[in-house]
Amino acid sequence: MSPFNTSSKRNKTSPQSILLRLAGIVVGVTILVFGIRALVKTHAEVIIPLYPSVVDTATLSRRALSAKVNELQGTLDSYNARLTAVSLLENENSSLKTELNRDPHSRGTLAHVLTVPNRSFYDTFVIDAGSVEGIREGQQVYAFDAVALGTVASVVEHSAVVRLFSAAGNETSGTAVDSDVAVTLIGRGAGEYEVRMPRDVHFEIGSTIALQSVYPAVLAQVEKIMTDPRDPFQRLLAKVPVNLTALKWVVVR
Numbered sequence: 001m002s003p004f005n006t007s008s009k010r011n012k013t014s015p016q017s018i019l020l021r022l023a024g025i026v027v028g029v030t031i032l033v034f035g036i037r038a039l040v041k042t043h044a045e046v047i048i049p050l051y052p053s054v055v056d057t058a059t060l061s062r063r064a065l066s067a068k069v070n071e072l073q074g075t076l077d078s079y080n081a082r083l084t085a086v087s088l089l090e091n092e093n094s095s096l097k098t099e100l101n102r103d104p105h106s107r108g109t110l111a112h113v114l115t116v117p118n119r120s121f122y123d124t125f126v127i128d129a130g131s132v133e134g135i136r137e138g139q140q141v142y143a144f145d146a147v148a149l150g151t152v153a154s155v156v157e158h159s160a161v162v163r164l165f166s167a168a169g170n171e172t173s174g175t176a177v178d179s180d181v182a183v184t185l186i187g188r189g190a191g192e193y194e195v196r197m198p199r200d201v202h203f204e205i206g207s208t209i210a211l212q213s214v215y216p217a218v219l220a221q222v223e224k225i226m227t228d229p230r231d232p233f234q235r236l237l238a239k240v241p242v243n244l245t246a247l248k249w250v251v252v253r
Contacts (some may be wrong), residue, residue, distance in 0.1 A: 010100075108145065108253035109133055114159065117144060117244045123167035123189055127250060130158045134250055140213070143242045145251045152252065163251070166191045166209075166240060167217065174219045176201075177208040185209065191240035193220050199227060199234045208220040209238055 102178070111127035129135050139152045141162045150164040165172045170187040181201055185193040207222040220238035227234045 048194075050223040090221075094205065108142075109135060111135075111160075111250055111252055113247045113250060116247050117164060117190065123164040123187070124153065124161050125164075125247070127160050127162060127252070128158065129252065130156050130160050132157050135160045139252050140252045142217055142253070143247060143249075146217055147240060147242050148211040148213070148219050149240065149242075149244075149250065160252075164191065164244075166193055172219065173212045173213055174209040177210050178202075178204070182212070183209060185238065188237075191242075191244050193236060193238040195222075195236040196233045197236065199232055203233075203234070203236055 040181055111129035111133075114126040114128050117123055117125045127135075127141075135152060135155050137155055141149045141152065143149050148165065149160050150167075152160050153163040154161045163181050164170075164187070165185070166187040166189060168187050170190040172185045172187070172193075174183050174185050175181070176183055179202065181197070183195050183197060185195055190192055193209075195209070203222055205222055205223055205225065209219045209222070211217045211219045218241060221241045222236050222238045224237040225234060226237070
């Protein structure tokens with residue numbers, strides 16, 4: 001027999017060895033799959049946010065599912081709380097309109113803003129109440145019945161023009177709430193003011209300046225303080241604490 005034939009027979013693999021190898025591969029793959037599933041279950045809280053489309057919900061651990069349910073319940077509770085707050089505000093708004101109706105016995109006249117300041121000339125806006133509703137020139141106008149905006153400049157039967165205290169160049173007397181110091185606010189337009197005070201008078205960002213009136217009302221809040229070592233005075237930039245472009249209702253009294 002040729003030596004080449006002997007070598008060929010020795011290199012042949014028996015069917016039993018092939019089956020053993022296949023069985024080993026199957027067992028190894030099975031162990032790997034179960035190991036990956038166990039790893040996913042153990043670290044589901046970390047893996048799911050990173051690969052939400054890869055991890056099947058069936059692999060979620062009970063703890064992860066419970067956490068998700070609690071999170072959704074918390075979101076639902078927050079929405080319910082907001083709905084309750086909206087309902088409360090609607091009732092409050094209804095009560096406010098009842099209290100401030102166009103009645104001579106009310107604390108003031110509630111008026112709707114027809115044109116907001118950024119769509120009117122010279123820092124003015126128009127309201128839908130006039131002489132028929134008891135509006136008179138010189139009356140003061142308030143936002144939320146707490147923030148002084150300006151005075152009635154002109155009146156017709158069913159509308160009136162309101163001029164803002166912050167109109168450019170207009171001077172308004174006020175009082176610093178924290179120190180009771182009298183200040184003069186100079187209008188810069190669009191709800192902004194400038195105040196010049198000696199540097200030794202203390203002010204802070206956020207300080208409130210109130211209107212000097214029998215009705216306590218906020219005029220502005222300090223937003224910026226500018227000083228110069230060469231100037232004995234400090235400049236305060238203040239602004240009305242309401243969004244004038246979103247103004248809908250005002251109280252006139």
